[in-house]
Amino acid sequence: MELNEINPYVLKVMPSAMRKFDHDISVDPKIIKLTLGEPNFNVPDHIKQAAIDAINDNKSHYPYYWGYQELRDAASKYYRDKFGYDYPADQIVVTVGATEAVAVTVKTLFKPGDAVIIPTPAYPLYDASTTLNELNTLLVDTSDDDFILTPAKVQKAIDDHPDLNVKGLILTDPNNPTGVAYSKEQIAALAPVLKKNGIWVISDEIYGELTYGQKHYSISEYLPDQTIIINGLSKSHAMTGYRLGFIFGPSGFVDEIAKVHQFTVTAAASIVQYAAIEALEHGQDDSKPMLQEYEKRRDFVAKEMTEAGFDVVHPGGAFYVFAKIPVGLHMDSWAFVKTLAKEYHIGLMPGDPFGDNEYVRISYAASDEALAAAMKAVKQLVADHSVEPTK
Numbered sequence: 001m002e003l004n005e006i007n008p009y010v011l012k013v014m015p016s017a018m019r020k021f022d023h024d025i026s027v028d029p030k031i032i033k034l035t036l037g038e039p040n041f042n043v044p045d046h047i048k049q050a051a052i053d054a055i056n057d058n059k060s061h062y063p064y065y066w067g068y069q070e071l072r073d074a075a076s077k078y079y080r081d082k083f084g085y086d087y088p089a090d091q092i093v094v095t096v097g098a099t100e101a102v103a104v105t106v107k108t109l110f111k112p113g114d115a116v117i118i119p120t121p122a123y124p125l126y127d128a129s130t131t132l133n134e135l136n137t138l139l140v141d142t143s144d145d146d147f148i149l150t151p152a153k154v155q156k157a158i159d160d161h162p163d164l165n166v167k168g169l170i171l172t173d174p175n176n177p178t179g180v181a182y183s184k185e186q187i188a189a190l191a192p193v194l195k196k197n198g199i200w201v202i203s204d205e206i207y208g209e210l211t212y213g214q215k216h217y218s219i220s221e222y223l224p225d226q227t228i229i230i231n232g233l234s235k236s237h238a239m240t241g242y243r244l245g246f247i248f249g250p251s252g253f254v255d256e257i258a259k260v261h262q263f264t265v266t267a268a269a270s271i272v273q274y275a276a277i278e279a280l281e282h283g284q285d286d287s288k289p290m291l292q293e294y295e296k297r298r299d300f301v302a303k304e305m306t307e308a309g310f311d312v313v314h315p316g317g318a319f320y321v322f323a324k325i326p327v328g329l330h331m332d333s334w335a336f337v338k339t340l341a342k343e344y345h346i347g348l349m350p351g352d353p354f355g356d357n358e359y360v361r362i363s364y365a366a367s368d369e370a371l372a373a374a375m376k377a378v379k380q381l382v383a384d385h386s387v388e389p390t391k
């Protein structure tokens with residue numbers, strides 16, 4: 001057997017550089033990590049109790065592959081009330097996290113050879129998904145537009161590649177890694193160019209509930225026939241390990257995605273689905289206390305990083321600050337995070353795996369003490385290592 005004889009598209013995908021870096025620095029007993037997108041809150045008690053009750057009540061049989069009717073009814077109401085989504089239960093599929101939702105949607109909508117636009121910096125899952133499905137990935141850099149994808153950039157990506165069949169766009173709002181949240185106008189402005197060019201939008205709205213002082217707007221309102229929404233409970237209810245996500249989309253297309261989902265995972269775990277029903281029926285306000293904390297931490301981290309000489313784009317949502325490394329340090333993102341980990345025992349994510357090697361990502365879903373120690377260390381690193389003045 002030769003390794004190079006397996007599917008070449010699998011060989012093309014690298015193991016997650018973020019996970020590896022996180023793993024590597026974890027051997028340091030003194031390390032404080034602000035690396036992964038992992039809330040430092042626990043699952044709310046009433047949701048945990050629902051999971052325990054489901055176990056005790058022997059809710060242990062195969063669920064219907066779309067997900068329990070009660071859960072899809074609850075999702076229909078919850079997301080209509082929160083964001084105005086307009087989907088009855090028969091247009092909603094329950095998935096194993098947003099990750100599976102993205103994977104099966106990409107698999108269903110596109111044929112090998114189709115091209116998909118991914119605005120960068122971006123969550124690395126998307127590029128891996130398009131590559132695994134033998135698609136052409138069009139990375140579109142948004143850094144010169146404050147990390148907002150503009151209609152002009154979409155049109156340019158299409159015009160610059162007349163040889164490619166551009167069929168899709170994967171949009172993340174609010175964004176990981178930048179924390180940028182689109183305004184209503186910015187979302188609405190994208191719809192005409194996508195409609196004109198017949199482009200599907202996979203709209204990853206997993207951070208939709210985590211916005212600060214601004215509302216979340218879904219592109220599905222403007223482009224209902226061409227949008228598949230990805231959402232889930234990992235971030236809004238701190239349920240990352242439960243692995244529960246949702247797909248919302250037009251009839252017919254969602255049915256096709258549900259087939260791929262069935263033959264990939266059968267269904268999301270029964271116990272977790274019962275916990276999710278509780279989250280959606282009685283946990284409408286669960287994210288509020290987390291949001292208050294996140295907002296304070298965001299303000300603190302953004303202020304400290306700016307003081308340290310980093311350029312910080314205003315993060316309106318999610319729980320990340322994406323900061324441009326001062327030129328005076330003469331460090332790319334890997335050099336910076338490796339130095340910070342080795343000499344100061346603080347772990348941040350390099351921007352490189354997201355597509356921008358001049359930035360670092362700070363996850364502020366961490367304790368105040370951890371954030372204070374990290375900011376002190378960043379300032380110390382800048383003081384110790386600057387080759388030229390930072391400003």
Ligand SMILES: Cc1ncc(COP(=O)(O)O)c(C=O)c1O
Pocket residue numbers: 037096097098099100123172175176204206232233234240243244245
């Ligand atoms: C933008 C984005 N989409 C999807 C995911 C994965 O979500 P899940 O844990 O529900 O699979 C993440 C996790 O960090 C994310 O940041």
